[in-house]
Amino acid sequence: MITHPMQSKQRPLIPTRAIESFADAIKTAIEDGHNGIQVQGRARDGKTRATIYLEKHPSWLDEPTHMFRITMLRRKNHSDTSFYKVIQLQVGLVQHHQSSAANRIQQIVDCIIGECIAMGCHRSILFIDEAQQLSDDDFEYLTNLDNAMTEDGYELFCVFIHQTDDAKAEKRRKLSKLVEQLPPHVTGRYFLAEHVFSGLRGISDLQHALDQYDSRLRFEGKSFTEYFAGQAFSKGWRLASHAKDFVTAISNIRKRSQLKGPADLSMKIFAVAVYRLLVRVAPDNPSFSGFDEKLIEQVLLDSGYLALEKARQRQVAA
Template sequence: MSLDIPRPIDPSLHPLVTGNYRLATPAIEGFYELVMRCLRYRIMGALIYGPSRIGKTRAIEYVRLLLAREHPKITTYHAQCEHKPRHAEGPFFATLLEAVGDTAPNAGTTSSKRTRLSLRIREAAARAGSGTVILFCDEAQRLNDHEYEWLRDVHDALDRQQIKLFTFLVGQEELLAQKTALQVAHKTQIVARLMVEELAFAGIRNAEDIATCLNGYDQTAYPECTPWSFTRFYLPHAFDAGYRLTGDAATLWQAFEEAHHKASLPGPLDLPMESFARAVEIVLKDSELRDAPGYCPDSALWTHAVRHCGYVQSRHATGRVLATA
């Protein structure tokens, strides 16, 4: 690291080291816009679907952070839907109680869990000073018809207490098939409450998307309200001389494309945020000792970062690979 320029914080505390940061992709921005549209038009439920390991959970975290900053009176929760061999009311409400911060989510009868869930949400809404609550259900394709009915009951119970619950079902493509099956079965009350809007969620799909994300590193300051963007923190000399990560968008996209094709991965490149972020982190950390006016990472370093960011390895886990890199 360029030690001649003192940093505003200990480098070990930087979000790039701790991993405690989120960047918006165009798909995540679309997700946030969907949430705001549902709030504005009082659409109580929507589904967001896409392939596994594409960054949907990170998207929920980002949207919640943005809501907390832009709309601090809105209470938000993130429930992780579990794969269960037997769909029972007790475990279902225990999952929701855990999401809303109940200290003993498994305690009590099913009836007491229902009551406690409404109470916890009502208490949180009162503290926040708003009757608006948002629930993100992650891996929602694991829910069945009964659980959708129970979720609808929660909506109704809260509505009687003047609390509006907006539910966003986030999961894999099976979610869309579930909606169709519910419509065919004439269970329109579930669809009308929980599945009105739809959004296809994708990863990073082109160099323009890459540029949008890289711009986050160039623009986001830490600590906030200082001139220390993420890029400048690691490359102050190069940054002050005009270097920006955004300028390397085409190079990084090409490196990912080459890795994708070399590994004979199926389908077009649909890049998860996790793999992208790790590649950028590798480049910034490996570049800090080389920082100088006029420095910019060469294409070999970007290729090295892509090779070690876990993209091909993660796709090995989710799709058949015909040849390895």
């Protein structure tokens, strides 16, 4: 029996307004001639999901481009060989543990250029998740890769994705006065373009995201919404019609719990809530015609909304 994608562990990714804005920011930075862009965003807002989506759907770019991702680990050793080893391991390269930094650089560059040649392109985009873990020296190490690529006629564009509510990393960054201490050639390459990645903001963002289940995502000839709530769908009901209910429910929770700060809905909570509503609630009710505001509020709570928001506030206050 074929399992519906919503019932699998790896549920489908959807293009949100935040992802579209993210893609546009990268394209603009490349067109402006920058070597990188600094992206700020909170935990669970969908930054990693966004990079995966952009990798899998390269049509947002105007020309063939190689793309790959790494996650920067917390590490005590900030030597050049340690930095290059992190990249090697995550792109599947194996080298002797005593290899020099120069050898590691060459192997990484050869791998990237090989992928570019196979794709018939001259640019590679490197997404660096958890970029708040980078030290000032790490940016210098990246310039070595950039220089080696340039010498061979290829470009390396870096997307630095920072988790802004990682209190420990942010404190380290402030203490070291990272940006102020970086030399001009590093600042000029990587710190002239910025972007803020957000969760789902307001009715428009939510309506756009919910509509993906009504129209874009399909299984066995039916949209996801139609598959799980066929009768209501045939009578004109759409999941996107509840965008305002989501906004109202979030507002009620935040007021009642005295939550401060941005009211964006994280993609993590959104994905869980939609799963619960479509897969668990709608099919179990033969007379289903839509969700009410109170139900959506309860589903958001059951999906972990309040726990995540309180954790965010604790981190920021730490």
